[in-house]
Amino acid sequence: MVQVDAGTLFFAAIFTNNILLTNFLGLCPFLAISREVRSGLGLGAAVVFVMTCTAVLNYLVYYYVLVPLNLVHFRFILFIVIIAAFVQLVEMTIERYFPALYYVLGIFLPLITVNCAILGASLFLIIREYTLVQSLAYGAGSGIGWMIAIIAVGAIREKVQKSAKLPRGLEGPALTLIITGVMALAFIAFSGMIQIQ
Amino acid sequence: MAKPLKSSRIFVRGLWDDNPVLRQVLGICSTLAVTNLLVNTLVMNAGLIFTVTMSCLTVSLLRKYTPMRIRMMAQTLIIASYVIIVDICIAAYLPDISEALGPYVGLIITNCIVMGRCEAFARNNPPWPSFLDGLAMSLGYSAVLLTIALIREPLGFGTVLGFRIMPAGFTPWTIMIMAPGAFFTLGLLAWFLKAYFPQVTETNKER
Numbered sequence: 001m002v003q004v005d006a007g008t009l010f011f012a013a014i015f016t017n018n019i020l021l022t023n024f025l026g027l028c029p030f031l032a033i034s035r036e037v038r039s040g041l042g043l044g045a046a047v048v049f050v051m052t053c054t055a056v057l058n059y060l061v062y063y064y065v066l067v068p069l070n071l072v073h074f075r076f077i078l079f080i081v082i083i084a085a086f087v088q089l090v091e092m093t094i095e096r097y098f099p100a101l102y103y104v105l106g107i108f109l110p111l112i113t114v115n116c117a118i119l120g121a122s123l124f125l126i127i128r129e130y131t132l133v134q135s136l137a138y139g140a141g142s143g144i145g146w147m148i149a150i151i152a153v154g155a156i157r158e159k160v161q162k163s164a165k166l167p168r169g170l171e172g173p174a175l176t177l178i179i180t181g182v183m184a185l186a187f188i189a190f191s192g193m194i195q196i197q
Numbered sequence: 198m199a200k201p202l203k204s205s206r207i208f209v210r211g212l213w214d215d216n217p218v219l220r221q222v223l224g225i226c227s228t229l230a231v232t233n234l235l236v237n238t239l240v241m242n243a244g245l246i247f248t249v250t251m252s253c254l255t256v257s258l259l260r261k262y263t264p265m266r267i268r269m270m271a272q273t274l275i276i277a278s279y280v281i282i283v284d285i286c287i288a289a290y291l292p293d294i295s296e297a298l299g300p301y302v303g304l305i306i307t308n309c310i311v312m313g314r315c316e317a318f319a320r321n322n323p324p325w326p327s328f329l330d331g332l333a334m335s336l337g338y339s340a341v342l343l344t345i346a347l348i349r350e351p352l353g354f355g356t357v358l359g360f361r362i363m364p365a366g367f368t369p370w371t372i373m374i375m376a377p378g379a380f381f382t383l384g385l386l387a388w389f390l391k392a393y394f395p396q397v398t399e400t401n402k403e404r
Contacts, residue, residue, distance in 0.1 A: 022376045024230040028309040073285060076303050077277040084270065116307040123300030168392045177384030184377040 006137035009130075013141025015190040019117050020149045021183060023124075026117030030150055031176050040154035042101045043112075044147030046090050048140065051118050054083050055139025058122040059132055079122050087112045117146055153179055207329045212337040229342070229383065231301055233374040235358050238346040240294050242339035244283040244302060246332065249311050252276045253319040253331030260320045272315045273306070280306045310338055345382050349373045 004012070019025045026047070033043050058079050066072050090112070095102045112118065121142045125135045156179050160166075166175065231237040255275045256263075263271050284302045288295040295302070305311065314334050319327040350356060353373035355363035363369075372378050 024225070024376065024379065025304070027225050027229070073281055076281055076284070076306055077274060080273055080277055080306055081270075084273065116304050119307045120300060120304055123303050127300055167388075170388050170392070172391070174384050174388035174391060177380050177387065181377040181380030181384060184375075184380055185372075188375065188377070 004134075006133045009134050010137040010141040013138050014145040014148065015187065016193060018145040018149060018184075018187055019121060019142040020146050021180070021187045023120065025120040026115050026146055029112070029115055030146075030153075030180075031173055034150050034154040034157060034176060036158055037151055037154045040150040041147075044143075044150050046094070046112060047115065047117065047146050048143035050083070050086050050090055050112055051121050051143035051146075052136065052140040054079075054086055054118055055121055055125060055135050055142075056132070057082050057086070059125060059130075059135040062126055075123075075126065079119055083112075083118055083122075117142065149180075149183065153183060156183075204326070204329055207326060208333045210333065212333055212340065216337045216341065225383065229345070229379050231298060232342055232346040232379055232382075233349050233353055234297075235343070235346045235350050237294060237297055238342055240287060240291060241298060241301065242335075242342060244280075244287065245305055245308065245310075246335040246339060247283055248276060248279045248305050249314060249335040249338075250328060250331040251279050252311055253314055253327045254324055255279075256315040256319040257322060257324045257327035263320070268320065269312075269316075272312060272320075276311050276315070277306050310334060341386070344386070345379065348382050349378055353378065 013019070017023070020027070020030060029043060033039050058075075061078055061082065062072070062075060066075055066078065121139055125138055130138055153176065157176060160175065160179075161171075170178075231241050252272070252275050256272055259271070259275075280303060283305065284295075287298070287302060314331055318330045322330070347357070350358075351362055352370045355361055355367050355369050370378070373382075
């Protein structure tokens with residue numbers, strides 16, 4: 001593969017290879033939470049934090065534990081356990097220090113554990129053979145990219161639901177998917193800038 | 198879930214009434230990505246059906262022995278074990294497709310449907326209905342994704358399963374094989390369904 005430096009990778013992960021808009025990862029919490037900007041912001045921040053940390057942790061575990069022991073097939077189990085432990089940590093922190101935010105996010109925080117985007121980022125960095133620094137950049141970039149997408153779609157949904165009169169059946173998930181489609185189209189415009197695989 | 202449901206009822210519910218993709222819009226993350234080629238979708242769906250069905254069965258069998266507090270962890274580990282089996286099988290027998298699917302097979306673990314069905318149904322119900330529920334839900338899920346693949350592949354490549362079906366002068370719609378095509382297709386399907394077959398009750402709050 002082409003060697004790209006970490007800074008380029010960081011921007012590529014946000015814009016040209018947005019994990020939500022080009023890889024479809026993390027759609028479930030996205031559809032549920034993107035109703036308004038505020039909760040999207042909270043969840044987005046949690047995702048950025050968890051994704052950055054788990055990308056690095058999973059990288060270390062994969063190359064320093066699983067590969068020497070020849071247990072790479074067990075990476076799924078190990079990754080998901082690491083992610084689950086990390087989410088628990090974030091959840092306890094938010095509950096303790098930001099009760100208002102905890103109230104808004106409610107049941108969705110545990111959903112980060114089953115957020116495909118987080119596991120997806122870890123699996124991508126293994127498949128694409130990133131180095132540690134690249135993994136850090138990729139994890140952070142993907143998280144930020146996800147957050148930008150959820151905030152942008154949340155803002156559009158807020159406006160649309162307030163002002164427009166929607167055709168029957170379009171409200172809810174269908175509308176969100178179509179808005180996301182338009183957003184994905186817009187992000188394709190970035191793809192000429194940087195090409196990463 | 199007070200009284201046991203009839204088997205046929207469970208099937209209709211999974212395939213149509215509560216169809217996981219169109220009605221509940223769940224678990225599309227990991228599979229939507231591979232709907233640009235029908236053959237990838239078929240393999241992915243087979244893996245998903247196996248995982249969901251077996252996980253529901255296992256969770257249900259262990260439901261009396263799993264402490265409430267750690268049930269999520271237990272379920273995740275059960276699911277992950279089956280996904281590893283699927284991953285190894287696909288890598289061994291269909292190496293090309295395994296390459297094309299990339300990380301998405303592993304991402305079945307985080308597919309909300311698997312966890313959703315274990316949590317919403319299997320942990321409160323006996324093994325047989327849980328098995329059926331898992332099977333029905335994953336079949337309903339696969340049906341929708343195959344539909345999407347059947348729309349995207351002919352329009353995006355002009356082929357179905359690699360065979361050319363579009364006339365020679367047809368220009369492939371590149372947009373359909375890219376991400377927006379999938380979002381639009383699914384969004385329009387969900388819209389169509391909701392507009393023409395409205396649901397009786399809107400109580401799908403089980404994630």
